[in-house]
Amino acid sequence: MIRVALDAMGGDVAPEVEVEGALQALASLPQTFCIQLLGPAAALEAEVDKYPDADRSRIEIHDAPDIISMSDKPLQAIRRKKKSGIVVGLELQKTGKSDAFVSAGNTGAILAGSTLLLGLHDGVERATVATPFPTATKPVLVLDAGANVDCSVKEQVGFAYLGTVYMRDILGQANPTVGLLNIGEEDGKGNTISREVNRALKQCAGLNYIGNIEGRDILAGHSKFGHVDVVVCDGFVGNVVLKFYESVARLIFGLVRGKAPDILERADVRDAFQILDYSQYGGAPLLGIKGVTIICHGASTSNAIKNAIRVAVQAVEAGLSSHIGAEFASQEALAST
Amino acid sequence: MIRVALDAMGGDVAPEVEVEGALQALASLPQTFCIQLLGPAAALEAEVDKYPDADRSRIEIHDAPDIISMSDKPLQAIRRKKKSGIVVGLELQKTGKSDAFVSAGNTGAILAGSTLLLGLHDGVERATVATPFPTATKPVLVLDAGANVDCSVKEQVGFAYLGTVYMRDILGQANPTVGLLNIGEEDGKGNTISREVNRALKQCAGLNYIGNIEGRDILAGHSKFGHVDVVVCDGFVGNVVLKFYESVARLIFGLVRGKAPDILERADVRDAFQILDYSQYGGAPLLGIKGVTIICHGASTSNAIKNAIRVAVQAVEAGLSSHIGAEFASQEALAST
DSSP states (O other), X not given: OEEEEEETTOSTTTTHHHHXXXXXXXXXXXXXXXXXXXXXXXXXXXXXXXXXXXXXGGEEEEEOOBOOOTTSOXXXXXXXXXXBHHHHHHHHHHTTSOSEEEEOSOHHHHHHHIIIIIOBOTTOOSOEEOEEEOOSSSOEEEEOSSSXXXXXXXXXXXXXXXXXXXXXXXXXXXXXXXXXXXXXXXTTOSOHHHHHHHHHHHTOXXXXXXXXXXXXXXXXXEETTEEOSEEEOOHHHHHHXXXXXXXXXXXXXXXXHHHOGGGGGOHHHHHHHXXXXXXXXXXXXXXXXXSXXXXXXXXXXXXXXXXXXXXXXXXXXXXXXXXXXXXXXXXXXXXXX | OEEEEEETTOSTTTTHHHHHHHHHHHXXXXXXXEEEEEXXXXXXXXXXXXXXXXXXXXXXXXXXXXXXXXXXXXXXXXXXOTTBHHHHHHXXXXXXXXXXXXXXXXXXXXXXXXXXXXXXXXXXXXXXXXXXXXXXXXXEEEEOSSSOSSOOHHHHHHHHHHHHHHHHHHSOOSSOEEEXXXXXXXXXXXXXXXXXXXXXXXXXXTOEEEEEEOHHHHHHTEXXXXXXXXXXXXXXXXXXXXXXXXXXXXXXHHHHHXXXXXXXXXXXXXXXXXXXXXXXXXXXXXXXXXXXXXEOOTTOOHHHHHHHHHHHHHHHHHTHHHHHHHHHHHHHHHHTX
């Protein structure tokens, strides 16, 4: 039985949304996992009690009364709030009592906690947040999506390998293609660092690198060099694009709701707009750590939490973390020969 | 009479779209301007002849047989193709025979040509492409949108002043607000350069700087610090976001056309989606040069060309270039005291 620890106090509407998402996951996903709810025990007991049909045999409650807020400084929060959901959940995983951690809380604290408590695989410079972007066909994985800025060439090359293993393990792409987010397709386009990263990626063994791609190619899912599965970028631009994209959905729904609300009742229209609903993808995996952490948006719905739990279970089942370790070990071995 | 030189061979469907756009502008805008069409004279004569109702008294044709393609190297193209629309149009402006230049051609060549032939105002480090992004209320001006990468602190501070003057002159904002595109709102967030630019902008006289904004605030038109008129960023991230945004519109229209095409017939739905139609904004002004250049998208429609001509006329009428010169002169004077 896979044990998924869920920070029940992370999101904007905690613990209601987290508990609802956990119960949806237990009711609708294959029964290969149980949930470890993390938060103030009495409050969580009361919340779960609202659902008399819940499968209590697959729910554990772990007391974690400390609350890390969105404005807490990450490192300080991890060091001082030892009984927070983030620290308790990651300690469980570190000591072999849990297999995966899911949180919609303070991203910096989740990142710092995962790096400090679980550690990084040898050869990984920094853990990275990978975000699946919906496209008209299949999702494209963008990384880094905001965990790291001022990324070195070596780090960005690392993102390419991390994304490749994730696409293989979780999205079943046998030989995923990698593109570098840039401002032109030709070699030589870009800023100083992107030109260097492009040159480095072309030399990498074991990567299906197609070259530079542009902003428009992310959602198209392809550039003129072919389809794109993994998009590598510095976390600054990744974060700006990710937040911009979320705002597009909000803007369009807002305008349609204001001017032509009836069309949102139609199944075909909802189907067309579904691509804007990032909650279906659930969460963003933190890649490079020795373990499994899934980061959810602070505004996650219960459906997003459910899907993040699904991704966590898939990551454990696929052996994602050990595959990443093996990939980087072979790169290191290659580099030292 | 304001003289607007239009590169008739710039866009993807030239000269048909350019000539159609010019004639739409002549027919529908206030009659304060005439058009100088630039391209192979015989071909342009033939194209204009297709419109027997055209006001020929306000159309000049200037022979410019050289064609600069999208793949031509900018500086080389400007130096070698002296009879291209870009060089001929900018030479007309340089020698006082034209007031503004509009082109949907090679952006790099337009930028290089404008900088070399018209020159930069004293104190301007580099010319910048400013792009109006539609929002639910009024447009937000993003600069730089791709002309410059690896932008220094001084350049980005310059963008803030350039955008401020543009918003005052062209969009009638008396005291436009400026935000710095970043990955968090608090001071101290961001990468090395964005933290420095934020510190520098806080010290600037004559700017209504509100602080860091995030990717989601561009289309919202406000951050938690208030509404935003001008968004300052490095051209790398500006270009990625701009191209990404264009692709969102394409994706959504494509999906709706595939799944629920009938709703696009409805006026209220078209009204809601109008925000995605960047052709209404026409073109992106090149700011910092001694003169007026408007850069259009290569895929511009005739409506976009018409609106770019409208913006060019407004820029001349408002005295945009001389206001920018005065703003930078006063900054330089301030700095040297």
